[in-house]
Amino acid sequence: MGRWQPNSRGRLEQAALELYVERGFAQTTVTEIARQAGLTERTFFRYFADKREVLFSGSAELQEVLIGAVAGAPEQAAPIDAVAAGLDAMGGVLRDLPRSRRRQSVISANPELQERELAKLATLSTAVADTLRGRGVQEPAATLAADAGIAVFRVSFERWIGGPDDGELRRFIKDSLAELKAVTSAS
Amino acid sequence: MGRWQPNSRGRLEQAALELYVERGFAQTTVTEIARQAGLTERTFFRYFADKREVLFSGSAELQEVLIGAVAGAPEQAAPIDAVAAGLDAMGGVLRDLPRSRRRQSVISANPELQERELAKLATLSTAVADTLRGRGVQEPAATLAADAGIAVFRVSFERWIGGPDDGELRRFIKDSLAELKAVTSAS
DNA sequence: CCGTTGATGTCAGGAGCTGACATCGCTGGC
DNA sequence: GCCAGCGATGTCAGCTCCTGACATCAACGG
Numbered sequence: 001m002g003r004w005q006p007n008s009r010g011r012l013e014q015a016a017l018e019l020y021v022e023r024g025f026a027q028t029t030v031t032e033i034a035r036q037a038g039l040t041e042r043t044f045f046r047y048f049a050d051k052r053e054v055l056f057s058g059s060a061e062l063q064e065v066l067i068g069a070v071a072g073a074p075e076q077a078a079p080i081d082a083v084a085a086g087l088d089a090m091g092g093v094l095r096d097l098p099r100s101r102r103r104q105s106v107i108s109a110n111p112e113l114q115e116r117e118l119a120k121l122a123t124l125s126t127a128v129a130d131t132l133r134g135r136g137v138q139e140p141a142a143t144l145a146a147d148a149g150i151a152v153f154r155v156s157f158e159r160w161i162g163g164p165d166d167g168e169l170r171r172f173i174k175d176s177l178a179e180l181k182a183v184t185s186a187s
Numbered sequence: 188m189g190r191w192q193p194n195s196r197g198r199l200e201q202a203a204l205e206l207y208v209e210r211g212f213a214q215t216t217v218t219e220i221a222r223q224a225g226l227t228e229r230t231f232f233r234y235f236a237d238k239r240e241v242l243f244s245g246s247a248e249l250q251e252v253l254i255g256a257v258a259g260a261p262e263q264a265a266p267i268d269a270v271a272a273g274l275d276a277m278g279g280v281l282r283d284l285p286r287s288r289r290r291q292s293v294i295s296a297n298p299e300l301q302e303r304e305l306a307k308l309a310t311l312s313t314a315v316a317d318t319l320r321g322r323g324v325q326e327p328a329a330t331l332a333a334d335a336g337i338a339v340f341r342v343s344f345e346r347w348i349g350g351p352d353d354g355e356l357r358r359f360i361k362d363s364l365a366e367l368k369a370v371t372s373a374s
Numbered sequence: 375c376c377g378t379t380g381a382t383g384t385c386a387g388g389a390g391c392t393g394a395c396a397t398c399g400c401t402g403g404c
Numbered sequence: 405g406c407c408a409g410c411g412a413t414g415t416c417a418g419c420t421c422c423t424g425a426c427a428t429c430a431a432c433g434g
Contacts, residue, residue, distance in 0.1 A: 002381090002430075002431075003381080003382085003429070003430040003431075004381065004382070004430090008381080008382085029419090029420065029421090030420080030421070030422085031420085039382075039383090040382075040383060040384080041421090041422090042382080042383070042384080042385095042422095042423090043381080043382060043383080045421085045422060045423075046381085046382085049422095050421075050422075051420095051421070051422090079370060080370060080371055111306075114306065114309075115302045115303065115305065115306045116302065118302065118305040118306055118309055119298075119301065119302045119305055122301075122305055140342045140346070140363055140366050141366055141369070141370045143338070143341075143342055144335075144338055144339070144342060144363070144366055144367045144370050144371075145370045145371070147334070147335070147338035147341070147342075148331075148334070148335055148338060148367070148370070148371055151330070151331055151334035151335060151338070152331070154330075154334070155327045155330055155331060155334075159327070176327055176331070179327050179328055179331055180331045180335070180371060181371055181372065182328070183266060183267060183328045183331050183332050183335070184267055184331075184332070184335055184367060184368055184371035184372065185368065185371065185372040189399075189400080189412095190398070190399040190400075190412080190413085191399090191412065191413070195412080195413085216388090216389065216390090217389080217390070217391085218389085226413075226414090227413075227414060227415080228390090228391090229391095229392090229413080229414065229415080229416095230412080230413060230414075232390085232391060232392075233412085233413080236391095237390075237391075238389095238390070238391090
């Protein structure tokens with residue numbers, strides 16, 4: 001056994017989510033989170049850039065899955081279809097509906113956290129646009145297709161969270177994508 | 188003459204923009220801004236919720252113009268065309284290219300400000316979606332059309348900022364919207 | 375066996391932000 | 405004209421977020 005308990009980062013994440021759910025984001029201090037994880041405030045800030053970031057550690061992995069699928073789409077696939085492949089892959093990763101619901105309830109209750117979530121989604125969008133350009137898609141088509149794709153994800157995620165307990169995110173994504181195409185092709 | 192100089196809010200906004208441009212957002216303290224405006228830090232926080240908000244006071248007005256035009260679009264217009272009308276109206280309001288460039292240079296240099304900007308754009312998107320629903324558009328079409336519209340605005344604004352000194356935002360919006368339709372109707 | 379490394383702790387301090395209360399010209403009723 | 409209340413601002417204390425500098429000490433490698 002080492003000098004310290006293992007997995008400090010994970011303990012901090014769990015402690016933070018528990019306390020945020022229990023008493024709210026604003027009413028929880030970083031000192032309390034660290035204390036609950038058996039660490040100090042200073043160590044918290046060595047793992048996370050700020051008090052919000054602790055809720056978004058999974059976004060890096062999600063991004064890898066997303067752009068991996070976009071990059072791996074058939075070479076002749078249209079931009080929007082490559083994006084669709086990426087979204088579908090994300091839908092395959094996000095399977096823990098109860099956890100997503102708890103996390104989202106915390107975020108929905110706090111504007112600062114909503115800002116950070118928007119920033120994360122924007123990062124995803126930028127990464128997708130970069131990947132599309134790597135496939136030869138020109139601007140501004142790459143950015144527009146990426147942004148539209150992220151919009152589809154947001155809508156789908158929300159419907160998944162608010163849907164039945166046995167709902168599958170991938171299905172909502174499929175439906176919303178069809179809606180997007182219908183909407184933008186109008187007129 | 189009153190007990191105090193008039194237009195405290197405006198003086199704070201101007202002082203903040205000047206200092207942010209001059210020495211950067213992070214290197215400017217609220218106390219310095221207030222001092223430059225002939226006020227105290229406490230008064231700054233009476234006018235603005237936080238240090239970032241002082242750069243976004245115009246967004247409320249912009250939102251009114253946007254949703255006013257969306258609501259005023261011909262009754263039989265498709266959702267995406269109502270959104271297009273709103274974007275065009277915004278393009279008519281944003282005419283001061285040099286000022287937009289200075290402001291945007293500050294925002295681009297600071298992640299915290301980019302987060303706030305994303306939040307403001309998200310607010311616009313939500314307002315547009317609400318207005319579309321008021322026109323009888325169902326979900327998720329309303330949200331998707333609104334999000335796609337905001338994506339078009341972002342792309343257009345960026346191209347306007349980076350374009351020639353005599354560029355007109357409205358023209359970039361027109362072009363980007365056409366691109367969006369082309370991209371999403373593919374496959 | 376010892377020097378280095380790396381995760382953590384300790385401490386001091388600046389800056390953002392808030393609540394409570396004070397100040398004092400201005401305004402309206404009398 | 406006088407006075408009471410209002411409202412914009414100031415003053416002050418204090419919490420929390422976040423950072424830099426330095427200390428600690430088990431584990432690891434030579």
